[in-house]
Amino acid sequence: MAEPLRVVVTGAAGQIAYSLLYMVAKGDVFGPEQPIILHLLDIPVMMGVLEGVVMELADCALPFLRGVVPTDDPAVAFKDVSAAFLVGAMPRREGMERKDLLGANVKIFKVQGEALDKYAKKDVKVLVVGNPANTNALICSRYAPSIPRENFTAMTRLDQNRAQAQIAAKVGVPIQQVSNVIIWGNHSSTQFPDAAHASVTVNGQTLSAPEAVKDSAWLDTVFVPTVQKRGAAVIAARKMSSAMSAAKAASDHMRDWFLGTAPGRFVSMGVLSDGSYGAPKDVVFSFPVTTKNGKWEIVQGLTISDSARKSLDVTGKELEEERKEAIAVIEA
Ligand SMILES: NC(=O)C1=CN([C@@H]2O[C@H](COP(=O)(O)OP(=O)(O)OC[C@H]3O[C@@H](n4cnc5c(N)ncnc54)[C@H](O)[C@@H]3O)[C@@H](O)[C@H]2O)C=CC1
Numbered sequence: 497m498a499e500p501l502r503v504v505v506t507g508a509a510g511q512i513a514y515s516l517l518y519m520v521a522k523g524d525v526f527g528p529e530q531p532i533i534l535h536l537l538d539i540p541v542m543m544g545v546l547e548g549v550v551m552e553l554a555d556c557a558l559p560f561l562r563g564v565v566p567t568d569d570p571a572v573a574f575k576d577v578s579a580a581f582l583v584g585a586m587p588r589r590e591g592m593e594r595k596d597l598l599g600a601n602v603k604i605f606k607v608q609g610e611a612l613d614k615y616a617k618k619d620v621k622v623l624v625v626g627n628p629a630n631t632n633a634l635i636c637s638r639y640a641p642s643i644p645r646e647n648f649t650a651m652t653r654l655d656q657n658r659a660q661a662q663i664a665a666k667v668g669v670p671i672q673q674v675s676n677v678i679i680w681g682n683h684s685s686t687q688f689p690d691a692a693h694a695s696v697t698v699n700g701q702t703l704s705a706p707e708a709v710k711d712s713a714w715l716d717t718v719f720v721p722t723v724q725k726r727g728a729a730v731i732a733a734r735k736m737s738s739a740m741s742a743a744k745a746a747s748d749h750m751r752d753w754f755l756g757t758a759p760g761r762f763v764s765m766g767v768l769s770d771g772s773y774g775a776p777k778d779v780v781f782s783f784p785v786t787t788k789n790g791k792w793e794i795v796q797g798l799t800i801s802d803s804a805r806k807s808l809d810v811t812g813k814e815l816e817e818e819r820k821e822a823i824a825v826i827e828a
Pocket residue numbers: 506507508509510511512513537538539542583584585586587588604624625626627628629651652654655683737738739742
């Protein structure tokens with residue numbers, strides 16, 4: 497029997513965590529037979545709500561959930577954790593861009609970077625979900641110098657899942673028949689959802705996504721903006737931001753990182769940029785990656801069209817601006 501894995505979820509009393517905790521506790525992320533001890537962090541005023549979440553986790557009667565540690569103390573929350581879902585942060589409301597949350601949220605990720613540095617395992621894998629996720633992940637990594645910077649990632653998997661779903665619906669195939677859609681750049685409306693390298697299996701035959709879709713105007717004028725603005729569309733409809741789908745994406749991201757991507761498949765993750773594909777260095781940029789033995793690697797050698805180049809530059813520039821703003825907020 498494997499040793500229990502300690503996993504922290506921050507914002508544990510919030511709406512994403514409400515779906516995510518069940519997925520993690522029932523074995524969707526680390527494997528169905530991996531015992532888990534869940535550390536649940538939220539702020540002091542949410543401790544009553546968190547008590548209810550703890551009751552419900554017990555009532556789920558999950559065989560591999562071996563312990564639950566609810567707390568408002570980062571020292572307890574981050575102690576000896578091997579995986580960290582950093583969800584706790586303010587969500588945006590209608591009419592806001594995600595970067596409008598920098599002022600409210602970035603300091604949380606400085607404090608949590610420091611706590612990870614002090615208390616977590618040195619090989620902890622960190623997924624930042626709280627927005628603006630890419631820049632929060634960058635700041636978090638900067639305040640955790642004893643943990644390798646490649647262990648800090650930001651979530652663009654929800655955008656990838658949205659993109660895959662749009663293409664599957666357009667072609668009329670089940671979702672698993674669409675692979676290798678890429679999200680480049682920032683988890684914001686400047687992101688570039690790219691179907692050029694994606695494949696779709698139709699009636700047993702694997703085609704490139706543009707061949708399967710057979711409608712390049714749809715790809716440029718419907719697919720791209722729909723994915724870029726999907727978060728805002730959900731907020732407009734629900735009056736709250738995506739939660740169930742965000743939890744599923746967080747679970748997909750961490751599972752693929754821990755357990756590896758399937759041969760021939762890649763996924764999108766916000767990772768520390770090494771300048772691949774002309775992206776700016778030292779920002780957390782979403783790239784296509786493969787994962788193996790707990791490590792990610794950027795997929796190299798994909799052709800970038802002139803119009804894709806322009807889109808990559810726009811989203812890269814936004815990340816550089818966010819980095820500057822985040823540093824100003826922290827140093828103020
Ligand atoms: N990267 C992505 O694809 C997505 C990111 N998000 C972001 O995820 C974040 C959380 O969203 P929701 O769960 O819907 O929000 P929510 O408001 O329902 O829950 C957030 C929770 O975080 C807690 N919290 C605040 N500061 C904290 C701190 N310093 N330490 C620990 N907990 C803290 C709050 O008390 C609250 O319980 C938001 O920033 C949202 O914009 C949401 C959807 C997708």
